Amino acid sequence: MPDLTGYLTHAGHVLETQLSAALAEIGLTLRMQCVLRHALEAERTQIQIAELAYMDKTTMVVTVDALEEAGYAERKPSATDRRARIIAVTDAGAKIAAEGQKIVDQVHAAALNTLPTTQRKSFMDALTTLVDGPLSTPITAQPVRRSRQRAG
Numbered sequence: 001m002p003d004l005t006g007y008l009t010h011a012g013h014v015l016e017t018q019l020s021a022a023l024a025e026i027g028l029t030l031r032m033q034c035v036l037r038h039a040l041e042a043e044r045t046q047i048q049i050a051e052l053a054y055m056d057k058t059t060m061v062v063t064v065d066a067l068e069e070a071g072y073a074e075r076k077p078s079a080t081d082r083r084a085r086i087i088a089v090t091d092a093g094a095k096i097a098a099e100g101q102k103i104v105d106q107v108h109a110a111a112l113n114t115l116p117t118t119q120r121k122s123f124m125d126a127l128t129t130l131v132d133g134p135l136s137t138p139i140t141a142q143p144v145r146r147s148r149q150r151a152g
Contacts, residue, residue, distance in 0.1 A: 022103045022107050026103065032066060037100075039086075043086050045085060046061070049087060074087075075088075
């Protein structure tokens with residue numbers, strides 16, 4: 001049986017390093033691009049974007065701080081919930097996000113184009129089936145508890 005976890009982890013890691021290097025050329029991190037993309041899709045809070053981007057709260061705050069400092073995003077009150085603050089993308093942020101998405105698409109295409117044309121669609125269909133099905137939701141593991149040994 002092939003090591004599915006090993007293959008997916010390795011491929012994901014290499015793809016992330018390639019994306020990070022390519023996005024760095026325009027001054028973005030992969031996390032910044034991800035936050036901009038999710039914030040442009042819909043009105044979302046930091047917590048909602050953090051969940052979509054698999055980021056913890058601290059990483060999300062640092063990323064949004066960097067986006068604000070660069071003039072690409074700002075925290076604003078939600079139009080639908082006065083208590084919530086959303087991440088609003090500025091015009092400069094939308095422009096850099098579009099540029100970043102072109103880079104992401106190029107890196108993805110470069111990886112997929114190494115497959116024979118006949119395998120690309122099948123590969124993406126199979127991966128989509130896994131991600132939409134059995135690999136759609138992470139499981140929160142409970143810590144393993146050892147039974148106490150009686151002193152003898």
